[in-house]
Amino acid sequence: MPLNGKTKRDVLVEFRHAEILQAARRVFADKGFSDASVDEIAQAAGVAKGTVYLYYPSKRDIYWEALKGGLVALCEVLETAVRAADSTENKIRAFMRTKMLFFEEHRDFFKIYHAEFVNAGAQPGCFERDLKVFHVRQMRLLTDAIEDGMRRRSIRKLPADETAFAILHLTRGVITQRLLGLSRSGIEEAISLLFDLTWKGLAGK
Amino acid sequence: MPLNGKTKRDVLVEFRHAEILQAARRVFADKGFSDASVDEIAQAAGVAKGTVYLYYPSKRDIYWEALKGGLVALCEVLETAVRAADSTENKIRAFMRTKMLFFEEHRDFFKIYHAEFVNAGAQPGCFERDLKVFHVRQMRLLTDAIEDGMRRRSIRKLPADETAFAILHLTRGVITQRLLGLSRSGIEEAISLLFDLTWKGLAGK
Amino acid sequence: MPLNGKTKRDVLVEFRHAEILQAARRVFADKGFSDASVDEIAQAAGVAKGTVYLYYPSKRDIYWEALKGGLVALCEVLETAVRAADSTENKIRAFMRTKMLFFEEHRDFFKIYHAEFVNAGAQPGCFERDLKVFHVRQMRLLTDAIEDGMRRRSIRKLPADETAFAILHLTRGVITQRLLGLSRSGIEEAISLLFDLTWKGLAGK
Amino acid sequence: MPLNGKTKRDVLVEFRHAEILQAARRVFADKGFSDASVDEIAQAAGVAKGTVYLYYPSKRDIYWEALKGGLVALCEVLETAVRAADSTENKIRAFMRTKMLFFEEHRDFFKIYHAEFVNAGAQPGCFERDLKVFHVRQMRLLTDAIEDGMRRRSIRKLPADETAFAILHLTRGVITQRLLGLSRSGIEEAISLLFDLTWKGLAGK
DNA sequence: AATGAATGAGTGTTCATTCAT
DNA sequence: AATGAATGAACACTCATTCAT
Numbered sequence A, B, C, D: 001m002p003l004n005g006k007t008k009r010d011v012l013v014e015f016r017h018a019e020i021l022q023a024a025r026r027v028f029a030d031k032g033f034s035d036a037s038v039d040e041i042a043q044a045a046g047v048a049k050g051t052v053y054l055y056y057p058s059k060r061d062i063y064w065e066a067l068k069g070g071l072v073a074l075c076e077v078l079e080t081a082v083r084a085a086d087s088t089e090n091k092i093r094a095f096m097r098t099k100m101l102f103f104e105e106h107r108d109f110f111k112i113y114h115a116e117f118v119n120a121g122a123q124p125g126c127f128e129r130d131l132k133v134f135h136v137r138q139m140r141l142l143t144d145a146i147e148d149g150m151r152r153r154s155i156r157k158l159p160a161d162e163t164a165f166a167i168l169h170l171t172r173g174v175i176t177q178r179l180l181g182l183s184r185s186g187i188e189e190a191i192s193l194l195f196d197l198t199w200k201g202l203a204g205k
Numbered sequence E: 001a002a003t004g005a006a007t008g009a010g011t012g013t014t015c016a017t018t019c020a021t
Numbered sequence F: 001a002a003t004g005a006a007t008g009a010a011c012a013c014t015c016a017t018t019c020a021t
Helices: A008-035 A038-044 A049-055 A059-084 A088-105 A105-119 A128-151 A158-177 A187-200 B010-036 B038-045 B049-055 B059-084 B088-105 B107-119 B128-151 B161-180 B185-199 C008-035 C039-046 C049-055 C059-085 C088-105 C108-121 C128-151 C158-178 C185-202 D008-033 D038-045 D050-055 D061-082 D088-105 D107-119 D129-152 D159-179 D187-200
Strands: none
Touching: A008 A038, A008 A049, A008 A059, A008 A105, A008 B010, A008 C128, A038 A049, A038 A059, A038 C059, A049 B038, A059 A105, A059 A128, A059 D061, A088 A105, A088 A128, A088 A158, A088 A187, A088 C008, A105 A158, A105 B038, A105 B107, A105 D088, A128 A158, A128 D050, A158 A187, A158 C108, A187 B161, B010 B059, B010 B107, B038 B049, B059 B088, B059 B107, B059 B128, B059 C039, B088 B107, B088 B128, B088 B161, B088 B185, B107 B161, B107 B185, B128 B161, B161 B185, B161 C059, B185 D159, C008 C039, C008 C108, C008 D008, C049 C108, C049 C158, C059 C088, C059 C108, C059 C128, C088 C108, C088 C158, C088 C185, C108 C158, C108 D107, C128 C158, C158 C185, C158 D159, C158 D187, C185 D061, C185 D159, D008 D050, D008 D061, D008 D107, D038 D061, D061 D107, D088 D159, D088 D187, D107 D159, D129 D159
8 A cells, every 4th residue: 555655644744744844934934933933834834733733843843844954955956066067167156056046946945044044153043053064065065166176276266265155155145135125137147147246256357 | 500412311311221222232132132031131231121111112112223223333434434445446345344343343233233134024124114224325335336446447347236235245244254253364364355355256367 | 143242342342441441540540630641541552542532532531430440349349348257346457458458459540549539529529429429338338337346345435437437548548658658568567557556546555 | 118127028029929829729729730720820819920920930839839838837836736745645636636727727738738648759749859858757746756655655566657657647537537528526526536546446445 | 210010912832622534 | 443633722931011119
């Protein structure tokens, strides 16, 4: 009866988990962790409050799951995309492009992700340690590319870590911009500009 | 009795306001708006909870005052500094430098300011409209400099708005980096790198 | 098919009832009525929560059944034992002995039984009326013996009811003592002492 | 201004504590710990729910305070009374008499006290250790008297501990009886009978 | 002017009970 | 017949705000 390893029950459980997580992301994105209520999440998921607790042991756990799930997916697509790129230039472009498209698709997750950086080190940061792992994975992609680029002279001499940080933050900033609806241009244009700025800087000839 | 327009009472009132605001900034920076309690703020200010309500009508108002106060000061120093700079290059450098030094001095305010960008448009965003004013003021400083720079050919052809956004976000990112204690280098080094990257980009020759 | 009046179905139903009751006694003894959860009982009985409700209409009913079942058994063995004893002295001794041995065997039931006396008249006391019947049955055994003893002059003149109460409570106390593990002596010694004290009192010659 | 060491505030605080404790005892006596709600206690005390938490940190703490307060008072009056009695016989009589009168006056406390013995060793028994102290104090009063009595030959040879236990339990039983309203006789009669039974036992000559 | 005691609405979490499968 | 997912009412506890002193 179990089809491809999953019983009907497994499917339902998985579905509920996803359903609640989805709703939670929406609510957390809107209100932030503290101002989101479990009741709201339940309602958004179309279940009763008690049902939420059948699938997650606490509000905090839902939050962390919502955060982690997105981070795992993000890191995976980033790693795949960067690895597939053939030059330093293309690796950095791939990083920016993939991240922007990913968040364009997962706006709710972006808000949660972004909020977590603000609080980073602060109070809810029970996760701090776990979060760092994902941060480091992203950093590694960039520092590797940058160091490689410097060896090949396609990038000028720069401190790799600080530079990677800058790219990370800049990319995040541009995404924020778009998601707040403050940007009129198309996504591809935005990506081009982001990369262009990063690569060439402001200076004229 | 009223000396330079202020009675003794006025002075006390002003003092209390400042005292509470200062305490509030500390607490809000630590905990965020929702997780900060008025009791904590009162305690940090060394007054009773009821006293806080003599000076501010609500928790939200304290928050907004704390935010606005910092924004006014920030915009003022930025405008002064940028106006005083003589070239496009120096104007942008001055912007970055002043902002970084300002936040280095007002870390509590930075946390609040930063958090507000996350929520921007979102829930507490009663302020949205008011916040925008300060955002626009900062943007104007940069877009003016950029457009001027493009006319003088010291900056290559770029969309002024998007570029200004990028500078804003990148600067904020570097500050975050420092305030989270993730950066080892000195402040002046950080400023130099930030400007250097922005100006020249990554590309080798 | 129905063998001595019971179909296979009847046997199963009876078996389930007993199984659940047994588990319930364990749980109620441990946690008390309010702090015991139906889930725990179901788990202890090795069935699903819903199954419990196929056999008992409510948590309260399980409790009452657990209580009543024990009380019926207790009263029966007490009546048999006391009836079998030939003298007043032996009847009282038999009462104490049988009760102590019964509870030594049914510790879980004792805890429930004991707790019910505390609450007696109080909140869950939906049972009050039903409980009284069992109380009266035990009392009757003792008052009969006592009154008979007084007629035969083997017991001095005493108010039968109050005296019976005293014996009841004293016996219960000694059992409590043992079940809480506060007693080091063997069960037979304890019984002897209990009877000896009751019969002779404290007084020296 | 502080009169006999107490400011007006101290008096109020003390009053509220007492008021809430009083109400809590009533409610806990009626419903038991688990079935009592803080809301009920607040209502019984004539204050809002939040107010209760200004005076006690948790439901459990209220309970423990209610229990401890009574136990301290009980032990004190018992010790005073027993110490004041001049013979073994009178010491034991004093113990019984004082305890019965104390509980006659503090019926609510008795229910709580009694319930705690049922659960003793069981779940809420965070107190177990603290409770034991009071138990030991009562036991000591009796064992001292008993051992002394045995030396003077006014009590026959008996194991002091077990005998003390028996007196404790028997006394408690008689009190239960009265408080449940199952006894028709006056309190003094009940005390006399209790002592008489204990001292002389059942046996006719 | 300042206090802090009092309030009560709101939140996370549990659990007896129901019911579709 | 048995399951266990779903429900929602109930509860302990918190906290912004009010107000008598």
